[in-house]
Amino acid sequence: MGPGGACWRGGGAGARRWLSSRASAPRVCVVGSGPAGFYTAQHLLKHHDLAQVDIYEKLPVPFGLVRFGVAPDHPEVKSYGAEDNRILGIPGENLPGVYSARAFVGWYNGLPENRDLNPDLSCETALILGHGNVALDIARILLSPLDLLRKTDITDCSLAALACSKVKRVWLAGRRGPLQVAFTIKELREMINLPGTQPVLNPADFTGLENAVKDAPRPRKRLTELMIKTALQKPGEMAAQAAAARQWGLKFQRSPQEVLPTADGRRARGVRMALTRLEGSGESAKAIPTGDVEELECGLVLSSIGYRSLPLDPAVPFDTQRGIIPNSMGRVEGAPGLYCSGWVKRGPTGVIITTMNDSFDTAQSVLEDLRGGMLDVSVSREGFGAVGSILRSRGVRPVSFSDWEKIDAAEVARGKAAGKPREKIVDPQEMLQLIGH
Numbered sequence: 001m002g003p004g005g006a007c008w009r010g011g012g013a014g015a016r017r018w019l020s021s022r023a024s025a026p027r028v029c030v031v032g033s034g035p036a037g038f039y040t041a042q043h044l045l046k047h048h049d050l051a052q053v054d055i056y057e058k059l060p061v062p063f064g065l066v067r068f069g070v071a072p073d074h075p076e077v078k079s080y081g082a083e084d085n086r087i088l089g090i091p092g093e094n095l096p097g098v099y100s101a102r103a104f105v106g107w108y109n110g111l112p113e114n115r116d117l118n119p120d121l122s123c124e125t126a127l128i129l130g131h132g133n134v135a136l137d138i139a140r141i142l143l144s145p146l147d148l149l150r151k152t153d154i155t156d157c158s159l160a161a162l163a164c165s166k167v168k169r170v171w172l173a174g175r176r177g178p179l180q181v182a183f184t185i186k187e188l189r190e191m192i193n194l195p196g197t198q199p200v201l202n203p204a205d206f207t208g209l210e211n212a213v214k215d216a217p218r219p220r221k222r223l224t225e226l227m228i229k230t231a232l233q234k235p236g237e238m239a240a241q242a243a244a245a246r247q248w249g250l251k252f253q254r255s256p257q258e259v260l261p262t263a264d265g266r267r268a269r270g271v272r273m274a275l276t277r278l279e280g281s282g283e284s285a286k287a288i289p290t291g292d293v294e295e296l297e298c299g300l301v302l303s304s305i306g307y308r309s310l311p312l313d314p315a316v317p318f319d320t321q322r323g324i325i326p327n328s329m330g331r332v333e334g335a336p337g338l339y340c341s342g343w344v345k346r347g348p349t350g351v352i353i354t355t356m357n358d359s360f361d362t363a364q365s366v367l368e369d370l371r372g373g374m375l376d377v378s379v380s381r382e383g384f385g386a387v388g389s390i391l392r393s394r395g396v397r398p399v400s401f402s403d404w405e406k407i408d409a410a411e412v413a414r415g416k417a418a419g420k421p422r423e424k425i426v427d428p429q430e431m432l433q434l435i436g437h
């Protein structure tokens with residue numbers, strides 16, 4: 001934890017945690033204040049009368065991806081998390097004009113490390129690689145009417161950049177087909193109904209799919225039917241799209257092969273896509289390159305192919321292949337007393353309710369181990385009492401929950417003037433000044 005780190009006591013939890021305890025009053029240390037942590041703590045505190053929980057967070061503000069991940073126009077689902085993104089591993093990936101979804105989302109959500117991203121939105125066509133909900137979030141933010149965004153907690157600086165954006169066409173490309181898209185129906189419907197925006201889906205991509213999904217699970221069937229219905233709609237048929245100045249569309253069976261540079265090599269001008277055929281069927285179908293390629297011109301490339309957790313500490317086992325801490329029901333393998341929840345436990349998938357249930361399962365494992373005597377409860381531990389002394393001896397001033405409440409109040413007050421729920425402070429130094437550190 002750096003000088004800007006934070007610690008809260010009492011009720012909350014994070015992604016991973018060590019447990020020490022007195023026979024009667026177990027102390028739980030939670031590292032990370034995202035949704036997984038809070039849900040784990042909630043369950044522990046609810047089902048163990050004496051449990052005490054300390055939550056540690058590296059930033060001066062809590063809530064992880066609830067604050068920094070979820071799209072600003074989705075306040076009702078504020079949640080999901082992991083600290084890195086998967087990389088494409090293709091030539092040109094580092095050219096200016098190419099951004100990871102994680103950085104882009106962090107930018108419009110005021111994540112301090114991404115506040116200076118300053119994405120170049122001077123081109124007309126953007127290509128988003130990936131067919132997940134994050135890809136749809138980004139497409140929506142790029143194409144939303146500013147009046148809708150103004151009422152959200154999107155940062156002022158991203159709002160100003162979006163106001164000058166020239167982007168009017170967004171393609172979302174997936175390496176597999178319509179039956180394998182990872183986004184969900186609510187998010188797709190929202191995109192289809194985005195005012196002033198026209199969906200462009202090619203009916204040929206959906207030939208025969210109505211029959212193919214007849215016996216598919218209901219969510220997949222409904223999602224596919226919505227795509228088919230949209231593809232068959234004539235331009236301008238829906239009220240929301242009358243006189244649409246902006247467009248978005250889905251491209252299937254295209255796997256990114258290379259980001260192409262402009263003639264002067266200074267930035268991205270497009271992406272060469274390998275066309276694919278599907279081997280197998282349903283969710284597990286594999287995309288195999290056919291040998292044919294296609295170049296898609298675009299000045300902005302956003303790679304949205306999933307998040308990835310990072311190793312926490314050399315002492316904590318980590319499966320780099322799967323990007324998770326190896327565990328069984330949240331119990332970290334080979335490390336008694338250490339538990340994990342959230343994306344670091346199961347990988348970067350699922351919505352808030354998935355994380356909630358998953359965190360309750362981990363908390364349940366802790367409670368079972370406490371009751372079953374699996375944890376050493378003979379030694380009393382001081383928890384934050386001890387950690388606080390170490391921090392003081394190193395000259396570190398942690399941010400407390402009441403400090404955060406001051407930051408929160410300041411953000412809400414700043415937002416009020418502009419009719420927003422809050423104006424996030426994006427500079428940690430400014431946060432620390434505000435609380436007198």
Ligand code: NAP
Pocket residue numbers: 074077080086088129130131132133134135137174175176180181182183187255256304305306307348349350351352
């Ligand atoms: P995701 O759902 O896992 O989607 C990742 C997409 O990237 C998939 O289409 C995947 O295709 C593609 N992909 C992965 N590796 C690739 C590669 N090497 N080359 C080309 N394409 C590749 O990830 P996400 O969109 O980041 O979302 C993460 C989780 O957060 C999901 O569970 C999502 O539902 C959730 N979320 C929810 C909301 C919401 O509730 N509104 C909003 C945002 C995110 P393949 O299927 O072929 O691998």
